[in-house]
Structure formats: structure tokens, C-alpha cells
Amino acid sequence: MTSWPEVDGEPQGVGGVPELGKGGNTAVGEGPVTAELHAEGEQVDLSALLVTADGRVRSDDDLVFYNQPEAESGAVRHLPADATGPERVEVRPGALPADVDRVVLVGSCDPDDTSRTFSAVRDVLVRARQDGAEPVDFRPPPLLDGERAVLLMELYRRGPGWKLRAIGQGYADGLAGLATDFGIDVAEDDDGSEGEGAGVAGPEDASGPRDTTAQPPRPAQPPSAPMSLRKPPLGTVSLDKGSQATISLDKQDQELVVTATLEWDGGSDERRRRGADLDLYALFVPAHKALRGARTPGTVVKSGHKPEGRPLPATGSPAKGTAKKGKGADVVYYNQKGALKQAPHIQLDGDARVPGKETVRIVRPDQQGYVLLCAYSAVSNGFGSFRSFGAKVVVTDGRGSTVTVPLFENTKTRYWVAIALVDFTDPDGAAIRHVEAYSGRMTERRPVLHPDGAVEMNAGPVEFKRR
DSSP: OOSSSOESSBBBGGGGOOOETTTTTEESSSOOOOEEEEEEEOEEEEEEEEEEEEEOSSSGGEEETTTTEEETTEEEEEEOOOOBBBSSEEOOOOGGGGTEEEEEEEEETTTTTTTOOGEEEEEEEEEEEEBOOOOOEEEOOOOOOOOOOEEEEEEEEETTEEEEEEEEEEEEHHHHHHHTTTTEEEEOTTOOOOOOOOEEEEOOOOOSSOSOOOOOOOOOOOOOOOOOOOOOOEEEOOOOTTTTEEOOOOTTTTTTEEEEEEEEOOOOOOHHOEEEEEEEEEEEEEEEEEEEOOOOOEEEEOOTOOOEEEOOOOOOOOOOOOOOOOOOOEEEBBBBBBEESTTTEEEEOOOOOEEEEEEEEOGGGGEEEEEEEEEEEEEEGGGHHHHHHTOOEEOOOSSEEEEEEEHHHHHOOOOOEEEEEEETTTTEEEEEEEEEOOTTTTTTOOOOOOOOOEEEEEOOOOOOOOO
């Protein structure tokens, strides 16, 4: 690929990739520019503001973020993190109207929790990509004075073309304070704090003499609804094979209860008569043992896997409780139902021996790392596929976000299936990933969940269910 047309005021990045220093700029071509946000630690959100030459937005439509994912018919688009890449903003400069002078990219901490600051965020990196050119990176300086938002980059007009500039300016008042500076009026919550909603500020009253000429009365205009900065619930989602969905949640929320339910109906009257006893197992890695490595959590690995990665940022002392030792011992199931008020903060509701459901409740998300949801077939010789019994996993936060993880394969004579991984290390909340990995034929060894979230089948202990 060719390099960007010109790069001013920056050192070279790792591997020769251009890296802008604060205040540095580079010209861009006419095609779409995509800015990716990379960060470690606390959750950071990416948004964009369409700004005029006087430094103000034109209306509330000029804020592009998770609640309002595009502006100007898609000339600026917000794309959430998914399997194809991290959270990003895509800008088509040629499609922007003439009164938009620049597009400002903003990183911000969770607006629902004012205790979150950039001091708990590491390795912030914005990577700008454009077809036909190498990427350009910008790493803002460390923000250690309580900043909750930062101006990252801006794409701005320069003559007939466009340039990209690195900014790195922090804001202590978060997205709400930053938006106010650009002309957005952020509504106050009931407790008087800012951050729940935003609407666009109207012009101030002009000073000077008034025109007292009689004018016909104007009809009253209803006030515009404030723009909510609170992240909406995910709604109801059913995962495709190999896909994932993320439930946004506050890791410090002591009232939050995430439930994961194994549901099955037996598949048919004949199957129900022959027996349809499935069991839910929740294998877990607590946060203080979890590693974050290069491999995507939920990846199925072969025998001999050695977990690699770095520990999660400390969020407090590990919770007290009892735990068995040995490979594959961290598990909640019918013989070890767990607990909510002490570690592992995961508890099974009971053992259903007929078609129905079994549920684990998960609390204290700050203490959770990875939770692997598996099903065991107590039917003789693993008769019938798990899919033929109608087995699926449903994960919900009880606050408007529900993710269903179905099965797609008709694998028979298998005792185990690892269905889904709930990844509490995800900075946006809890990522639910479709796994669907089966044990070997006629093998009753339990799966193993490694500290880095990798899944190894046929590696755990064998325990026969006694009726």
C-alpha cells in the first residue's frame, strides 16, 4: 500500500507505521476514513461531532454515537465493536455538506458512572485507515487528572481537501461537559448531575432594541426531546453460528443479576418417554485468575494448551469462599451448586431431570472473568443430538438485554457440548460468544476452561450421574 500523502509533526511508529504526535497532522485522500479505537482497562466509548467553522454543532443530529449511529445519510457512521473489528467511526468526507468544517472524534468513559476516569485506562490508541494508504496511529498522552473524556482526532477541511490532526485534549466533565462546549445542552438528572440526556442549545437572546411591530402569534413549539447519553439495552438477540453479542453493564453494580438458562423440550414425545435429562454446567475463571491474551476467549484448543496473557487490572481483593483444587474444578453444577453471597458468586437453581430448564444466577460482575456454559447428556450412551432435544442457552441481565445461543449441529452419541462463553473481561460489559464444541465420541471427560478463556474438550474429570 502507498503511504499517506504527507505527515507533519510526528515520530514514526512501531514497524515504520506513521504515528502522529499531539498536534501532528496528515493529509488524507478523497475516500472513506475509518478511525478505530483501541484501549485496555476501563470501558471507553467512541463518538463523533460534526462541527461548523464557528466551533459549534448545528443540531443534536450532529452527535454520532451508540444511541445515534449516523449523520448526514451515513456520511458519518458509528460502528460498534464486533467480530470484524473494534469500535470505530467511518467518515466519507466527500459526502459531508459544505457547512461541516470538521469531524471531531471523542473518547469517553461510561456516562452512567461518574467515578470512571481515564486513569484506569491503558494503551489508548486511535488508528485511522484509508484504502490505498498505510494506517496512521495516535496515542494521546496519559490522562491522570480525573479526565473522563478526550478529544482524540479531527478530520478537518484544508482548501479543497481534508487533513487529519491529533488532539489529545482531556475533559474532566466527560462527554456531557465536552458536548456542552460544542453547543449541546446536556440535561440534568433528577439528582442535579449531568449526563442522562442532551438537547441542542438554542441561540441566546440578542441585546439591543426590539422590533415592537405587531406580529401574528406563533403556534407554540413543543420542546425537543433530550438526547439520552445512557446506553440502551441490547434487546432480544439470537446468535448465529460463531457470532457474539455484548450486554452493556456496570462491573461495580452490586444489584445486577445475570441469569444463564439451559432450556430443552425433549424434541418429541418419543424422546421424552425415553428420557431427556440434560444438565447445565457453568465452568468459571474468576477475575483474579483470568488472563487476557491474543486468542479470542471461547476459542477451542487442542490438548497441551498453555494459557498465555496478562492479568486483568485489579478491581479489589478476590472474594472469599471455598473452591476445590485440580484441573477443571472451578465449576457449578448439580453436585456443587455454588453460592451468591460468597465466591464464586454463581449459583445453580436445581437439577431438572425432565424437559424444562436449569438456571445459574451470576452476581458481582467485578469478580467474574470467564463463564463457560456447557450441557451434559445423562441420557443412556448420549442418545440423540443435543439439538434434537431442543437445547439452547438464554442469557439475560433482567434489564432489557437477552441473548439466545442455539445449537446448529446434529452430532450424536456425545455426552458434552460447550455451548456459550460469557466473557466478563470485555470492556463494554459481558460478551456472549457462540462456541458449540462437542466432546469426542463416547467420551465422558468434562471440558476444561483455561485462565485465558480457551476451551479444551475431553480434558476434565469424569463423573457419572447417579439417579
